Structures are given as structure tokens and as C-alpha cells.
Amino acid sequence: MAKLRNLPAYVGRSFLGGVGAVGGTTLFMLLGLSRIFSSAKIFPRTFRQLYVIGYQSLFVILLIGIFCGMVIGLQGYYTLVRFGSVGFLGSAVSLTLIRELGPVLTAIMLTGRAGSSMAAEIGVMRITDQIDALDVLDIHxxxxxxxxxxxxxxxxxxLLTAIFDVIGIVGGYLTGVLMLDINEGAYFYRIASSVEMSDVAGGFIKALVFGLLVTTVCCRQGYNTHRRRDSAGPEAVGNATTSAVVISCVLILASDYVLTSFLL
Known part of the structure; x- marks a missing residue:
């Protein structure tokens, strides 16, 4: 009975905690965006992050993209052949990648490779008082x-989503045309006739939103490492990194559903 009486209080605390986390994350993102054009000195650091987030993730995106396209081509072929619609394989591969799998898988891969690095790096800076030192030096x-x-x-x-889409379509070509002997002209004709600019724009909008969500969550988890209640020190950095990856992946899938509902 005591547990049942405490249930409303537990639910209330959980709800308010969730609202506070969403509000804090939103304010954190807005503050970060507002400081983008605060100084020209930000751009050299941005180029460094472009190298870390973008270039160093390129090989993983190419590898995952080619195999993802090949799998979609293989599964799509054996599904469409039942209905005598093998000629639509190009449409199936391209639309699946451009609308959904390209943005989502790219974001998840970048979360694991770059997002975890963000959380860990900023978390280490927090527990070693380097962030406090920035304040002392009057650096925001x-x-x-x-x-x-x-x-x-x-x-x-x-950009990486676009590369993923293109290499995935090439993977579908390798499976469908070179391995399963689908007509090459029909494959590319279906891609050209079925993919519209709204599909491409929708994929880019998703990628942009995912990028903001992943970066905000990972940076905030590292930035607030010292405020964790479950651990302290190096253990807190590890827990913050784990939380950053898990929360980012959940938000990617949840926001994908929301965005798809509006973009369809």
C-alpha cells in the first residue's frame, strides 16, 4: 500500500524531470547556436570539427552505405520478383535510402563515432577543470x-547523408544489375522517374535535425558530467558518454517518426 501511495509522487517527479531535461537541452542548443557568429575565431575550430566529424567518419559511411544498398537490393529483388515488378528495384532502393535509411543510419553511425568522442572529450575537460579555466581566461x-x-x-x-545515399544506390546496382541481371537502363530510369526534389529535401532536413540533436545531447552530457548523481570522476565520463549515445539514438528514431509524419 505504501508503494501504491508513493506511485503518483514517483510519476510526478519523473514527468517533471523529463520536462526539465527537455527544456535544459533546448536552452543549451539555443545558447550554442546563438554563439556561432559571436566571433570570427570560431571558424578555425569549426574546420577542425569538420575534419573530426566529417572526414574521419567518411570511411565508415562508405562501408555501411555500400553494404546497406546491397542488402536492400537483394531483399527488394526477391520481394518484387513475386509480383513481377523487378523493374521497380531502382525506385525501391533509392526511395528507401533517400527518405529513411540514409539520414537515420548516417546519424546513428556518427553518434557512435563522433558523438561519443564529443561527450568523452568535453567530460574529461570538465572533471579536470579545463572548462573552469576557460572562464578564468574570459573565453566563453x-x-x-x-x-x-x-x-x-x-x-x-x-553531406555525409548524401554520400551514404549515393553509395547505397551504387550498392543496389551491384546487387541488382551485376549479380541478379536486372536491366541497367530500367534500374536508373526508375530512380530518375521516382525520386523527386521533395524526397531529397526531406532527407536533408532530417539529417540537419539529427545533427543538431546528436551534437546538443552529446555536448550537454559531457558539459554536465560533474552534475551526475550516479558517479563521479572518470566513471562519470564513461556514464555520460554511454548516456549520450543511448539518448541520441532514441531521439533520432523518435524525431524521424515525427518528421516523416510532417514531410509525407
């Missing part, structure tokens, strides 16, 4: 740590 921590990463993510995520 958000301008120095968060804003360059937000700007780099807004550029890198859509």
Missing part, C-alpha cells in the same frame, strides 16, 4: 566547445 565555454561542433554537424550530417 559554449563558444569554444559547443558552437563549433554544432556548426560542423550542421554541415557534415547532410
Amino acid at each position: 565555454p559554449m563558444s569554444y566547445l559547443v558552437s563549433p561542433r554544432l556548426l560542423a554537424a550542421m554541415i557534415s550530417f547532410p
Whole structure:
């Protein structure tokens, strides 16, 4: 009975905690975005983050993209052949990648490769008082740590999504045309006739939103490492990194559903 009486209080605390987390994350993102054009010194750090987030993730995106396209081509072929619609394989591969799998898988891969690095790096800076040192030196921590990463993510995520889409379509070509002997002209004709600019724009919008969400969550988890109640010190950095990756992946899938509802 005591547990049942405490249930409303537990639900209330959980709800208010969730609202507070959403509000805090939103304010954190807005503060980071507002500091992007605060100083020209941000751009050299942004180029560095473009290298870390974008270029260093390129090989992973190419590898995942080619195999993802090949799998979609294989599964799509054996599904469409039942209905005598093998000629539509190009449409199936391209629309699946451009509308959904391209932005989502790119964001998840970047969360694991670059997002975890953001959370760990900023978390270590927090527990070693380097962020406090920035304040002492009159350097705004958000301008120095968060804003360059937000700007780099807004550029890198859509570009890497486009690369993922293209290499995935090539993977579908390898499976469908070269391995399963589908007509090459029919494959590319269906891509050209079925993919519209709204599909491409929708994929880029998703990639941009995912980039903002992933970067904000990962940076905030690292930035607030010292405020964690479950651990302290190096253990807190590890827990913050784990939380950043898990929360980012959940938000990617949840926001994908919301965005798809509006974009369809």
C-alpha cells in the first residue's frame, strides 16, 4: 500500500524531470547556436570539427552505405520478383535510402563515432577543470566547445547523408544489375522517374535535425558530467558518454517518426 501511495509522487517527479531535461537541452542548443557568429575565431575550430566529424567518419559511411544498398537490393529483388515488378528495384532502393535509411543510419553511425568522442572529450575537460579555466581566461565555454561542433554537424550530417545515399544506390546496382541481371537502363530510369526534389529535401532536413540533436545531447552530457548523481570522476565520463549515445539514438528514431509524419 505504501508503494501504491508513493506511485503518483514517483510519476510526478519523473514527468517533471523529463520536462526539465527537455527544456535544459533546448536552452543549451539555443545558447550554442546563438554563439556561432559571436566571433570570427570560431571558424578555425569549426574546420577542425569538420575534419573530426566529417572526414574521419567518411570511411565508415562508405562501408555501411555500400553494404546497406546491397542488402536492400537483394531483399527488394526477391520481394518484387513475386509480383513481377523487378523493374521497380531502382525506385525501391533509392526511395528507401533517400527518405529513411540514409539520414537515420548516417546519424546513428556518427553518434557512435563522433558523438561519443564529443561527450568523452568535453567530460574529461570538465572533471579536470579545463572548462573552469576557460572562464578564468574570459573565453566563453559554449563558444569554444559547443558552437563549433554544432556548426560542423550542421554541415557534415547532410553531406555525409548524401554520400551514404549515393553509395547505397551504387550498392543496389551491384546487387541488382551485376549479380541478379536486372536491366541497367530500367534500374536508373526508375530512380530518375521516382525520386523527386521533395524526397531529397526531406532527407536533408532530417539529417540537419539529427545533427543538431546528436551534437546538443552529446555536448550537454559531457558539459554536465560533474552534475551526475550516479558517479563521479572518470566513471562519470564513461556514464555520460554511454548516456549520450543511448539518448541520441532514441531521439533520432523518435524525431524521424515525427518528421516523416510532417514531410509525407
